[in-house]
Amino acid sequence: xxxxxxxxxxxxxxxxxxxxxxxxxxxxxxxxxxxxxxxxxxxxxxxxxxxxxxxxxxxxxxxxxxxxxxxxxxxxxxxxxxxxxxxxxxxxxxxxxxxxxxxxxxxxxxxxxxxxxxxxxxxxxxxxxxxxxxxxxxxxxxxxxxxxxxxxxxxxxxxxxxxxxxxxxxxxxxxxxxxxxxxxxxxxxxxxxxxxxxxxxxxxxxxxxxxxxxxxxxxxxxxxxxxxxxxxxxxxxxxxxxxxxxxxxxxxxxxxxxxxxxxxxxxxxxxxxxxxxxxxxxxxxxxxxxxxxxxxxxxxxxxxxxxxxxxxxxxxxxxxxxxxxxxxxxxxxxxxxxxxxxxxxxxxxxxxxxxxxxxxxxxxxxxxxxxxxxxxxxxxxxxxxxxxxxxxxxxxxxxxxxxxxxxxxxxxxxxxxxxxxxxxxxxxxxxxxxxxxxxxxxxxxxxxxxxxxxxxxxxxxxxxxxxxxxxxxxxxxxxxxxxxxxxxxxxxxxxxxxxxxxxxxxxxxxxxxxxxxxxxxxxxxxxxxxxxxxxxxxxxxxxxxxxxxxxxxxx
Numbered sequence: 001x002x003x004x005x006x007x008x009x010x011x012x013x014x015x016x017x018x019x020x021x022x023x024x025x026x027x028x029x030x031x032x033x034x035x036x037x038x039x040x041x042x043x044x045x046x047x048x049x050x051x052x053x054x055x056x057x058x059x060x061x062x063x064x065x066x067x068x069x070x071x072x073x074x075x076x077x078x079x080x081x082x083x084x085x086x087x088x089x090x091x092x093x094x095x096x097x098x099x100x101x102x103x104x105x106x107x108x109x110x111x112x113x114x115x116x117x118x119x120x121x122x123x124x125x126x127x128x129x130x131x132x133x134x135x136x137x138x139x140x141x142x143x144x145x146x147x148x149x150x151x152x153x154x155x156x157x158x159x160x161x162x163x164x165x166x167x168x169x170x171x172x173x174x175x176x177x178x179x180x181x182x183x184x185x186x187x188x189x190x191x192x193x194x195x196x197x198x199x200x201x202x203x204x205x206x207x208x209x210x211x212x213x214x215x216x217x218x219x220x221x222x223x224x225x226x227x228x229x230x231x232x233x234x235x236x237x238x239x240x241x242x243x244x245x246x247x248x249x250x251x252x253x254x255x256x257x258x259x260x261x262x263x264x265x266x267x268x269x270x271x272x273x274x275x276x277x278x279x280x281x282x283x284x285x286x287x288x289x290x291x292x293x294x295x296x297x298x299x300x301x302x303x304x305x306x307x308x309x310x311x312x313x314x315x316x317x318x319x320x321x322x323x324x325x326x327x328x329x330x331x332x333x334x335x336x337x338x339x340x341x342x343x344x345x346x347x348x349x350x351x352x353x354x355x356x357x358x359x360x361x362x363x364x365x366x367x368x369x370x371x372x373x374x375x376x377x378x379x380x381x382x383x384x385x386x387x388x389x390x391x392x393x394x395x396x397x398x399x400x401x402x403x404x405x406x407x408x409x410x411x412x413x414x415x416x417x418x419x420x421x422x423x424x425x426x427x428x429x430x431x432x433x434x435x436x437x438x439x440x441x442x443x444x445x446x447x448x449x450x451x452x453x454x455x456x457x458x459x460x461x462x463x464x465x466x467x468x469x470x471x472x473x474x475x476x477x478x479x480x481x482x483x484x485x486x487x488x489x490x491x492x493x494x495x496x497x498x499x500x501x502x503x504x505x506x507x508x509x510x511x512x513x514x515x516x517x518x519x520x521x522x523x524x525x526x527x528x529x530x531x532x533x534x535x536x537x538x539x540x541x542x543x544x545x546x547x548x549x550x551x552x553x554x555x
Contacts, residue, residue, distance in 0.1 A: 005089075005096050005136055005166070005181035018179060028087060035387035036080045043072045044081060045088070052091065055157055059541035062151040067479045070148065070431065076385030076410050078144040079129045085137030086179040093143050094162030096136070097200055099188055105203035112161060117208040118442055119155050121145045122163040122200070126187065126219040127240075130357030130388030133219075135169035136182030141217050145239075145434075153435030153486040154538025155442075161211075165200055167193060197226060205234055212442045214239055214434070220278040224324060235441055237449040243430040243437070244279045245286030246458040248353065248382065251428045252287065254462040254475030255351075255378045255405045263459065264294040268350075269304065272343055273328075274362075274390065275355035275383075276309040281324045283355060283382075288328075289451060290458075302328055306347050310356075312337035341366045348373040353380040354390035362391035364399050371400030382428050384409035393425040407475050424472040432476055433457050436489025443490065443537060444522075445504035445515065446497045456496040457489045464488060483538065491530045498522040 030036045047069065051058040062069050071077060081088060095112055097105060125138025142162035149155040168185040169175060175184055188196060205213065213236035215226060227238045237243065253263050266287070273284050284305055291301035307314045307328050314321070316329045317336035335346075344352065344366060352370050354361060362370075362381060371377050377400055381390035393412035396404050402417045407426040415423045437457045441449050464477040464485060477485060497503050498519065521530055 022087070028084065030080050035385040036077050040072060040077045041080060043069075044077045047073060048090070056541045056543055059147075059150055059157060059539075062147065063483070063541060066151055066482045070151075070429075070479065071411055073147050074144040074431075075129060075429075078140055079131050079385045081140045081144075082125075082128045082134045082137040083131060085134070085140060086177070086181050089181065094139050094164065096139070096164055096166060098166040098183055099168065099185075099196060100183070102196055102199065105199045106206065109203045109207045114158060114161075116159050117161045117211045118159040119146060119149050119212050119214070119438055120161045120163060120204055120208070121149075121214045121216050122165060122204075123216045124165045124167055124218055124222070125169070125182075126217070126222065128217050129385055130383050131385075133169055133171040133174075133187075135171060135174050135180065136164055136166045138217060139164035145214070145216055148431050149435055149438060150539060152431055152482045153439040153490070154483065154535075154540070155435075155439065156539040161204075161208075163200075163204070165196065167196060193222070194225075194229075201230055201234065201236075210235075210442075210445055212236065212438045214438065216240065218278075221322075223278040224281075224322070232448055235446050235448060237434075237437070237441075237454075238278075238282075239430055239434050240279050241282035242286075242449070242454055243434040244355070244382070245282045246433045246437070246454045247428055247430045248283045248380065249286055249290050249455075249458040250432060250461040251380060251407045251426070251475045252290075252351065252378065253459065254426075254465060255376075255407075257462055257465055258405055258470050258473050258475060259376055263290075267291050267294050267296045267301075267304075269378075270306075270347055270349040271304060271351045271353060272306045272308060272340075272347055272349045273353050273355070274308045274340065275357075276307055276314060276325050277355065277357075279382075280307070280355040281322075281328070283353065284328055285324060286451075286454070290455065293455065306330065306343055306349070308338075308340050308343055310358075312339055313343050341369055344369045350374050351378040351380065353382060355382050356390060357383045357388045358390065359383075359388050360391065362396070364395070367391060367396055367399030371403060375403060377404050379404040379406050380408070380428055382407075382409040386410040393423075397423045405473055405475060424474045426475045427479075428476065429479075431479070431482070432461050432485060433489060435482075436460075436486035437493055439486060439534070440490035440493030441497065443534065444494045444497045444502075444518065447502045447504060450497070450500055450502060452500055453493045453496045453502075456492040460488045460492040461485060483535075487531050487534050487538075490534050491527055494518075494530065494534075495522055495525075495527070 029038055030041050121142040123138040123141050125135045126133050128134040128138050146160040146162050150157045166182045167188040168183045170187050174180045215238040223238055230236050256265050273280055288301045292298050305328050313335050314329045315333045315336040317333040379396045383389050389408055393406050394415050396406055397415040402421055402423045407428040409428055411427050412425040414425050
């Protein structure tokens with residue numbers, strides 16, 4: 001039915017043996033290397049069980065306690081849940097598609113009981129957070145992401161669809177694990193893989209043509225290729241590439257506000273970007289586009305970036321570069337492979353940004369060199385989960401003398417310096433952008449998610465920083481007001497979509513009349529009224545009255 005894993009054991013003996021093993025031995029406790037604590041796992045399990053039995057209460061708790069619970073239902077704790085998916089599997093929470101379903105997906109989508117779906121998140125499990133190939137366990141990423149859609153942006157929980165596409169796994173540990181629930185075969189690749197993804201996209205968008213489709217945690221090579229394949233034809237986006245890029249840009253704009261500068265001053269910043277994967281290059285390309293939007297020519301903008309990967313500084317001395325990396329390769333071929341510390345010493349960047357998934361990459365020596373050249377260096381170790389971060393907030397501030405404007409991918413506590421000063425830590429988390437981005441694109445039935453819409457989202461977030469935030473050095477507003485943030489982002493995204501003529505207006509239908517009224521509201525440029533409209537469309541988790549009807553009525 002594709003409502004449970006296709007490779008899950010069907011015979012009673014196998015299921016009995018597995019149940020007895022867990023009964024006698026219990027489930028594995030998280031290790032320090034996994035970056036989560038037993039307490040975080042306990043909370044995750046409790047919230048998952050609560051969601052099963054009382055959905056309204058679960059989402060009410062999430063909305064009211066978003067800052068505390070978001071790291072439990074999503075990163076970093078969800079990484080552990082993905083890695084231990086089989087051991088913790090209780091019941092299906094989404095749809096499973098596999099390589100064995102080729103040719104059947106257009107009918108399989110009707111196994112989902114909901115005729116109305118507003119948002120779909122799909123992964124193939126190939127690059128889960130910084131943990132790598134977790135196969136079918138990636139479904140928990142889709143589930144967690146959509147919980148954030150509900151909590152942060154007010155999507156209705158009955159109108160979201162988490163999906164995983166099981167194309168096999170190259171993770172030997174999973175292939176050799178008798179409890180693994182996914183296909184026990186190497187991952188599909190090449191045309192066979194693309195054809196399967198084409199079939200999936202066609203199937204879900206044919207049944208739910210007005211849904212927003214988000215791709216999540218695909219491997220670098222496939223993420224970029226699939227984004228370019230679908231983004232101009234469907235209302236879809238890739239959060240790892242586009243969401244991370246917009247969030248990073250938002251943080252840079254916030255850092256400029258801390259320095260009492262304007263967004264246009266991004267043109268003056270030099271960046272050292274660590275990580276040439278889909279996220280790293282997506283951020284680099286988007287920051288470059290932001291510079292050009294403020295008037296800097298494209299060639300001059302590209303020269304402001306120095307990309308460092310596992311082999312050192314990337315230059316045109318390499319002949320096998322992907323096109324998105326080649327655009328930012330340095331012309332100074334004599335610098336090929338220069339180590340990170342030497343790059344920082346040579347370039348003296350205002351911004352050091354990491355998206356490598358390599359914990360501890362920003363060593364004390366690198367950080368001290370970075371902090372030596374500017375009064376308020378901008379330090380963004382954006383990898384997650386926590387143990388994959390390039391440095392901690394404490395490491396960064398101690399090395400930079402407490403002067404760094406800091407934001408990280410996973411949450412970090414504020415840092416107390418030896419002299420007693422408390423230095424702010426911000427979290428550069430995509431949830432500042434993707435819930436509102438998805439909500440805005442959905443509410444106007446956008447034909448696509450354009451770069452302009454992403455830019456509008458990035459510019460909206462730092463406008464919500466308070467004077468107190470700026471004084472403390474925070475580059476993102478508090479997540480306590482996440483729905484206010486999502487509302488602001490959604491409004492800007494909707495206005496941009498209308499300006500770019502991307503909204504879908506179909507006169508003569510009830511939906512069309514609503515959209516025509518919305519278009520009039522958009523073109524009135526009354527942002528406060530538009531925000532009120534958005535708030536009215538948000539799901540509010542509460543107990544609804546049950547209306548009693550005698551037998552026979554409406555049966």
